[in-house]
Amino acid sequence: LEKDNIEAKYETLKSQINPHFLFNSLNGLVTLVDENTKAVDYIQNLSEFLRYILKSRDTELVLVRSEVEMLKKYIIIQQLRFGKNLQVDLDIPENYYHYSLPPLVLQMLVENCIKHNIVASDNPLQIAIKASKKEIIVRNNLQKKFENNSTGHGLKNIIERYRFFTEKEVHVHESSTTFAVTVPLLIVDL
DSSP: OHHHHHHHHHHHHHHHOOHHHHHHHHHHHHHHTTTOHHHHHHHHHHHHHHHHHHHHTTOSOEEHHHHHHHHHHHHHHHHHHHGGGEEEEEEOOGGGTTOEEOTTHHHHHHHHHHHHBOOBTTBOEEEEEEEETTEEEEEEEOOBOOOSOOOOHHHHHHHHHHHTTOSOOOEEEEOSSEEEEEEEOBOOOO
């Protein structure tokens, strides 16, 4: 019942967004900050990232190729925000691009790395995203923030979404120095 309630609220929020207005506004903003290349890069990548979210919101699975392209834009946005304090190694060879996974899974995992860890110049957050053996591993050095308000919904959401499509499990591993999530890649004709 709670899941249905959350989905209903989500659908209501989605319907309130007017994508055409949003993207026109972002394009207008680019012309206003034309002199600031970092701001232009940020806005253009954000615009493409939001377009991907809207396009994939009614899609159950996407190709790894699409997810990687979108993830690169998200990483650029975050690196513009954090600079050298955020180091990301994205290693997903093209021979994995024909596999599928639920949309925004990789972005959510990277976002969780940033959300739950300290990103600082004296100890940069290091995130590695690597494909191996029909799965993708997202791993970060562990430097936890003290949090009272973490609900764990992001990771639970990913695990539940995978249960709809496969019996293969999402694996979570935490040590004293690293946190890693491994998601299976799916073979589906899209």
